[in-house]
Amino acid sequence: MDEIVELIERNRETLQPDMDRVREAQRLDAVVFAVWQLMRILGVLLLQKVLTGRDQAPVDWGRCPHCGTKLESRGLVPRQMLTFLGMVKWVRKLGRCPKGCKIGHVAPLDEALGLGSRQRSCLSIQSPACLLAVFVPYALAARILEILTGVRVSEDASWEWVQDAGGRAKQIEQEQAAKLQAGCCTQEGRDPEIDKLPVVTGADGVNAPFRVPPGEERPGGKKTIWKEIKVAVLARLGQRERKKDGKQVPVLEQRRVVAVRGEVEEFEPRLWGEALRQGLGSAANVIWLSDGGAWLWNLLGRLQARCADTVTILAILDFYHASQNLWKGIEKCFEGATQAAQAYFEDARHELRHGDPAKVLDGLKAALGAPDLTEEARTLLSNAYEYLLEHKDHIDYAIFKKLGIPIGSGFVESACKWLIQQRFKCVGMRWTEQGFDNLLYLRVAWVNGRFDQLFAAPGDRLARAA
Ligand SMILES: [Zn+2]
Secondary structure, X not given: OHHHHHHXXXXXXXXXXXXXXXXXXXXXXXXXXXXXXXXXXXXXXXXXXXXXXXXXXXXXXXXXXXXXXEOEEEEEEEEEEEEOOEEEEEEEEEEEOXXXXXXXXXXXXXXXXXXXXXXXXXXXXXXXXXXXXXXXXHHHHHHHHHHHHXXXXXXXXXXXXXXXXXXXXXHHHHHHHXXXXXXXXXXXXXXXXXXXXXXXXXXXXXXXXXXXXXXXXOHHHOOXXXXXXXXXXXXXXXXXXXXXXXXXXXXXXXXXXXEEEOOHHHHHHHHHHHHHHOOHHHOOOEEEEEOOOHHHHHHHHHHHHHOOOOOOEEEEEOHHHHHHHHHHHHHHHHOOOHHHHHHHHHHHHHHHHHOOHHHHHHHHHHHXXXXXOOHHHHHHHHHHHHHHHHXXXXXXXXXXHHOOOOOOOHHHHHHHHHHHHXXXXXXXXXXXXXXXXXXXXXXXXXXXXXXXXXXXXXXXXXXXXX
16 A cells, blocks of 8 residues: 555646546536546556566566577667556566567567557457447447546547457357367357257348448449348247236247348358357257248258258248238239228138138138139239248147247347347448448347457457357
8 A cells, every 4th residue: 555655645746636626626426527537547657657567577588589599678668558547658678689680579568468569559448449339339439438437539449449359259250160160069058947948040131231332333323232131049938927917928048149241151150150059959949930031941941951860940930921921912802892801811810820821721722713813913812822832831820829939030120120220220321341240240249248258368268259
């Protein structure tokens, strides 16, 4: 403690204006902020003292990696860095080769502190800045950070930190993929109770706005191109008691997301890797839920083939999409008789939901034989019939319901909204592919509980990733 007293004594003049502000502040909030500011400045002074003190012991400089000559000290050289407390300056010993080899900085303290030679800010400020940017636009993230800490951070700096952290996330992802390729997959730790629950999964696509790259201008000067982001959710299907009526309702546990800008070829291995990490191969039951998009069912077919030896995936067509297609097929068959169409639809929908889907299919088939249908009505009806026929194994809703299995893919569609829409599709936003990907990696890392590992020491990072 004497050290702190001495530190204050020695920096009396530096600290005085901030102490005066504390004394002069009137309202409680003003006093609190003034004290915070004073403590922060004191913190910077303490940090500087501690860091400078760390480099007092004599150093064994070792040998030049280039020519093998014993290195020698070039004395104390200042270093400065932006931290959570503000800008911090200290001095540390640098070594050099007496023969003048260009071997870069040799700074034992930098290494011990985990600092790169070009680094200008430390993870203590980068990580909260990145976390804020996961949720709000960069400029706002920088501003909020300044309000909370008193440290000024530029929008550009917080953007750069996200690019760095996103790059690290991508690297971890690639290491995982390589391990998987080599046939080794580490599952994520789970509660044994959660492990007994069925896996529920599904995927969907959502568009996001991108900048037209320079040199690829579009006719009419269009500035935005829309690209699809493929999103999957993997979770365990649990149940909880609903407070108001004591009924058991489904709830998703251990929810993980996979999101990729690009084609299904890039999406599929990521989804498969995450599925294995979440124990798909050893799950008692696996349920797939999605709308009728052809790419989704082709993808499912390949996933089923991959795990056919260990588990059967129960596939369900989202009920809302099924009934929507049913309505599209029926609507035009009643030419102006909207009420009759509505009544037929309600009955068919009810049968589909609670009864026998084969009856619904039979009904549609019979209707196709009616002689007085217009060509348009017949085409639409036939489309709906074919659609449901193709999915006849995926529409046993009454049975699914009896088994306590959800029949809606709303959990995937809502993931598209909160994962992509909320951050990437705000007014006026347009992204570069790389800028989008880096932030998406971070957002996904946050949702999947893997954000902290991006800011851990490299050794820790691997341990935590496992
Ligand atoms: Zn040398």
